[in-house]
Amino acid sequence: MTTDLLALTEQLCGVPSVSGAEGALADDVEFRLRAVGPALHIQRIGANVVARTEFGCERRVVLGGHLDTVPANGNASPRREGDVVHGLGAADMKGGLAVLLALAPSLGHRRPRFDVTLVFYEGEEVADEFNGLRRLFDESPTLVQGDLAILLEPTGGWVEAGCQGTIHVRAGFDGVRSHSARPWMGRNAIHRAAPLLQRCAEFEAAIVDVDSLEYREALQVVRIEGGIANNVVPDRCTVVLNRRYAPSRSLDDAVAEVVAFCKDAGADDVEVINASMAAPPNLMHPLIAELTGAYDLPVRPKLGWTDVARFAAHGIAACNFGPGDPELAHTADERVDRVTLDACLALLEAFLGLR
Amino acid sequence: MTTDLLALTEQLCGVPSVSGAEGALADDVEFRLRAVGPALHIQRIGANVVARTEFGCERRVVLGGHLDTVPANGNASPRREGDVVHGLGAADMKGGLAVLLALAPSLGHRRPRFDVTLVFYEGEEVADEFNGLRRLFDESPTLVQGDLAILLEPTGGWVEAGCQGTIHVRAGFDGVRSHSARPWMGRNAIHRAAPLLQRCAEFEAAIVDVDSLEYREALQVVRIEGGIANNVVPDRCTVVLNRRYAPSRSLDDAVAEVVAFCKDAGADDVEVINASMAAPPNLMHPLIAELTGAYDLPVRPKLGWTDVARFAAHGIAACNFGPGDPELAHTADERVDRVTLDACLALLEAFLGLR
Numbered sequence: 001m002t003t004d005l006l007a008l009t010e011q012l013c014g015v016p017s018v019s020g021a022e023g024a025l026a027d028d029v030e031f032r033l034r035a036v037g038p039a040l041h042i043q044r045i046g047a048n049v050v051a052r053t054e055f056g057c058e059r060r061v062v063l064g065g066h067l068d069t070v071p072a073n074g075n076a077s078p079r080r081e082g083d084v085v086h087g088l089g090a091a092d093m094k095g096g097l098a099v100l101l102a103l104a105p106s107l108g109h110r111r112p113r114f115d116v117t118l119v120f121y122e123g124e125e126v127a128d129e130f131n132g133l134r135r136l137f138d139e140s141p142t143l144v145q146g147d148l149a150i151l152l153e154p155t156g157g158w159v160e161a162g163c164q165g166t167i168h169v170r171a172g173f174d175g176v177r178s179h180s181a182r183p184w185m186g187r188n189a190i191h192r193a194a195p196l197l198q199r200c201a202e203f204e205a206a207i208v209d210v211d212s213l214e215y216r217e218a219l220q221v222v223r224i225e226g227g228i229a230n231n232v233v234p235d236r237c238t239v240v241l242n243r244r245y246a247p248s249r250s251l252d253d254a255v256a257e258v259v260a261f262c263k264d265a266g267a268d269d270v271e272v273i274n275a276s277m278a279a280p281p282n283l284m285h286p287l288i289a290e291l292t293g294a295y296d297l298p299v300r301p302k303l304g305w306t307d308v309a310r311f312a313a314h315g316i317a318a319c320n321f322g323p324g325d326p327e328l329a330h331t332a333d334e335r336v337d338r339v340t341l342d343a344c345l346a347l348l349e350a351f352l353g354l355r
Numbered sequence: 356m357t358t359d360l361l362a363l364t365e366q367l368c369g370v371p372s373v374s375g376a377e378g379a380l381a382d383d384v385e386f387r388l389r390a391v392g393p394a395l396h397i398q399r400i401g402a403n404v405v406a407r408t409e410f411g412c413e414r415r416v417v418l419g420g421h422l423d424t425v426p427a428n429g430n431a432s433p434r435r436e437g438d439v440v441h442g443l444g445a446a447d448m449k450g451g452l453a454v455l456l457a458l459a460p461s462l463g464h465r466r467p468r469f470d471v472t473l474v475f476y477e478g479e480e481v482a483d484e485f486n487g488l489r490r491l492f493d494e495s496p497t498l499v500q501g502d503l504a505i506l507l508e509p510t511g512g513w514v515e516a517g518c519q520g521t522i523h524v525r526a527g528f529d530g531v532r533s534h535s536a537r538p539w540m541g542r543n544a545i546h547r548a549a550p551l552l553q554r555c556a557e558f559e560a561a562i563v564d565v566d567s568l569e570y571r572e573a574l575q576v577v578r579i580e581g582g583i584a585n586n587v588v589p590d591r592c593t594v595v596l597n598r599r600y601a602p603s604r605s606l607d608d609a610v611a612e613v614v615a616f617c618k619d620a621g622a623d624d625v626e627v628i629n630a631s632m633a634a635p636p637n638l639m640h641p642l643i644a645e646l647t648g649a650y651d652l653p654v655r656p657k658l659g660w661t662d663v664a665r666f667a668a669h670g671i672a673a674c675n676f677g678p679g680d681p682e683l684a685h686t687a688d689e690r691v692d693r694v695t696l697d698a699c700l701a702l703l704e705a706f707l708g709l710r
Contacts, residue, residue, distance in 0.1 A: 070586065125584070125586060127585070177686055179682075180575045181521070181660065182681070190576040190577075191555055197546065198549040198552075198553055201546035221546060221581075222586070222588070226576075227580075227595065230523050240585060242535045242586065304534055327534075330535075
């Protein structure tokens with residue numbers, strides 16, 4: 001039976017799963033996996049679902065995808081136009097989840113080249129403490145072990161190697177409250193944040209070469225908050241910055257750099273909200289080399305942080321390969337098309353020896 | 356019976372009355388006024404209480420004070436140190452309310468030079484639509500008519516003449532959302548707000564001479580808000596500015612100027628949240644001249660907006676004269692002392708012919 005991947009993607013988009021509210025989608029995924037039968041050993045932990053084959057193969061490939069999406073952006077309801085599904089999560093990454101779910105029935109009646117672990121997890125789009133894969137590595141690390149991990153993050157048919165690290169810091173500016181008719185009696189905390197905003201707006205991020213791949217870094221203000229009442233000079237302003245850095249830098253160096261950047265711009269305090277290491281491209285690893293070589297897949301660097309870094313930190317080679325355009329992730333018009341979905345499934349089936 | 360004004364101020368500070376929650380304090384005030392007896396005609400409208408004598412005097416003096424305070428700033432509970440009360444509202448303006456309440460018993464057993472109207476009202480520290488005096492002028496204008504209005508806003512023993520106008524605008528900056536690892540696909544709305552913040556921080560407000568009084572203007576960012584999620588380049592940032600302008604400018608000119616300031620700094624849209632006219636000093640008005648002349652009171656301009664502008668707009672000469680240091684209003688350490696309270700009461704009693 002061939003799965004209609006576009007219809008399945010649309011169905012998955014129809015189950016809302018903004019970070020923190022992935023339960024219904026996890027239920028749906030678990031239900032579909034249990035329908036495959038005894039070949040899949042299924043475990044549910046929170047809103048995380050892991051399905052493993054136990055054929056006794058020499059090597060194991062982990063295929064993973066996160067269930068959650070960012071908040072809706074006028075695109076909460078999926079819509080289909082011809083062979084394209086538009087809607088929240090279509091690219092990041094319900095198309096990828098559809099491919100994983102479509103692989104499952106094959107695993108029920110054919111022995112693959114590798115044992116396979118399918119991992120569906122919650123909390124990838126928010127702070128690391130909520131990340132379901134982190135919880136699995138902490139609580140049941142054997143469940144997610146393997147020789148290669150492929151994350152079906154949207155890569156547009158490319159293998160996206162490694163990933164950039166990501167750091168969020170909250171820079172705080174203090175002031176002194178006063179009546180806004182007598183501001184010289186106070187000190188305006190929002191005015192004090194102006195230089196940091198200006199430096200971020202003018203910041204020219206580097207392009208860094210690692211293993212002949214170009215990692216384009218970034219530094220963005222993603223939140224700002226300040227003010228207590230409309231007649232009061234504000235005594236506090238906080239600015240959240242997101243730094244993306246190439247795998248050439250260590251996590252510690254990258255954190256020190258962004259903290260210094262904020263301090264130099266006048267911040268009174270800088271809190272590191274989260275800091276995730278980058279992952280090296282790992283293109284010489286035999287299984288990654290086979291994946292890219294045998295199917296002649298184009299390779300480029302992954303600019304966004306993904307859980308390949310978590311696999312890498314646990315000694316598991318990992319790369320990103322999934323349907324959908326990564327540049328559409330988190331935008332109002334994210335979408336995925338049928339050809340892309342079918343091609344991704346076909347390639348993974350071939351690599352796993354399922355066709 | 357002499358009222359202990361310091362104890363009364365402390366009691367009033369002990370009844371929380373942040374804007375929007377003035378009911379309990381209005382109840383307390385109404386109870387105290389009704390205890391005076393038949394000489395006071397009392398009306399309660401919302402959290403506004405008006406007490407009027409009807410002696411048939413030729414002229415009428417309105418004495419007013421607002422019941423509400425700004426939000427607490429670590430000073431919610433009043434505390435007394437010797438002859439000083441510290442706490443939210445002590446200066447702005449529960450000390451003034453205490454003086455008004457202490458005047459009331461005298462009105463019950465002695466005929467003053469003028470008929471007297473005591474007005475206690477809600478919603479002065481927030482948007483004009485919530486202002487209780489506005490409601491009284493709209494719904495029962497005869498209740499608040501008079502030949503002179505004195506507001507007991509904190510003036511530190513000075514007569515503060517006229518008042519500056521105040522304008523709040525919300526400047527909006529649009530952007531385009533994208534994943535924060537690929538910011539070049541989007542446009543950061545918070546970064547776009549940087550020039551406006553910078554210009555506000557650098558703005559040198561004018562000092563304007565009106566009737567030999569120096570009005571010091573101001574322009575402050577009082578709120579900022581932006582950001583949707585920590586991994587998303589934000590598509591919206593809003594900045595609230597408060598402009599204070601001297602009575603030399605018309606309201607229309609002042610509004611046009613601040614809107615242009617925001618547009619010049621790149622704002623995509625500018626909403627005028629509220630705009631209140633300034634009030635002229637009116638120092639030549641006979642009753643204001645008598646108040647300042649007969650008691651040799653020092654005169655200076657009022658920098659903050661007060662409801663003297665509302666009285667002026669209704670053709671009623673008005674000035675500010677009340678206990679407490681205006682520079683402490685809205686600060687964490689606002690306070691008032693016994694000598695100031697007693698002096699204010701004594702002067703008003705003398706002016707009204709009650710001693």
